[in-house]
Amino acid sequence: MIRALVLALALAFALAAPAQAGILAAEDAAELAQSLAEAQEEQGLCYGWNVTNNFSAGPDVGSGTGGPGAIMIPTLCKDGWVQLEGYIEYACDTCESEDRATVSISSSFANGPTTKDLEALGLKAGALTGDDDDTTLINMVNALPLLVADRGLAPYLEYEQATTVPAIDHATNKPGSDFMRDTWIQLVLFFALILAAPAFYLYKRKQTRESAPPVYIAPPSAPTSAPPPAT
């Protein structure tokens, strides 16, 4: 019932939304709200997100109960609730300050999930000002039911393997070498050491030569005409 209601709300919102607020496209927000509604149905907890900013007409906001654009109302969630909150600030072009973002997780639980849990999954607030800001926000919000289950506050949602995949769909943008990704810092460091060795030696040799006192070469002495010693 909740799923159907949220889906209807989401579709209505996606069709009616005049302009994108925040960093999420209306369609992404609708799909996100739907996944939270499904989590709510399984776990009995409410989920939502509310990320304000300084660059658009409205915040990124949505919830499993109200759909995209609707802020979660904690008092309606008697079994518990969890919400991602944040703020994204883009610095002006002429300002010296940098773009910044903060996130926090509010919940009705004393031992609820925290932003450290998100960071453990590689989801850092700073990424909300990067090129993948929307994907980062989707990942953060999507992770909430998993984090709650991880802390034993609700059961895990069942992992469902895809049964049918359209033949035209496939993975793209194959990642680069795993070896280089894992070791490039060491490789750069050790190559630098190898290159530094002859550079150091040549520098020191030059330094030594320049600082050495000039060598005095004595003029050849006049040949002596002394008679050989008598034997």
Place this chain on the structure above:
Amino acid sequence: MRKHAIIASLLAGAGVLGLIFTLTSHGSVRDHIAKTYRQVGTEKAPGKAGSDRKDTVIYASNRSVLQTARDIADHNKPADRRTTEAGAFLRYSDDVVSVVPPTAGTRGSRILVDDEEGGYHRNYGYVGGFWGTYSGPAGSFRGGGPGAGK
């Protein structure tokens, strides 16, 4: 001069030793998971058949989904990752690692190691549109919003 030559030799030696250690000690994420976790099964990988395809290998971890995903990602940095309500998915050059909840009645987490094709097919509902094409519901928009205000 002799002292400087010795120092230079030590620097070069440290660099060469470090390079050798780096080249010989690095293992793939498959190797790491095989050494660290308990294998509980294999199954035919989803997707098109092919001679270069690898079976899916399934492992069990005593640690939770979050902790297991973090442990694996800390050891072998993924190129991309997707976190969803039902698991954490790590993408590598040739492999996809899915860390998902345990089967009912057990604790810890399950780890599914697939090749790229298998991982994309298996987790299409979670990574479709993020790591590749997606023609499912709302497919043309999924995970790719342009982001405003930048």
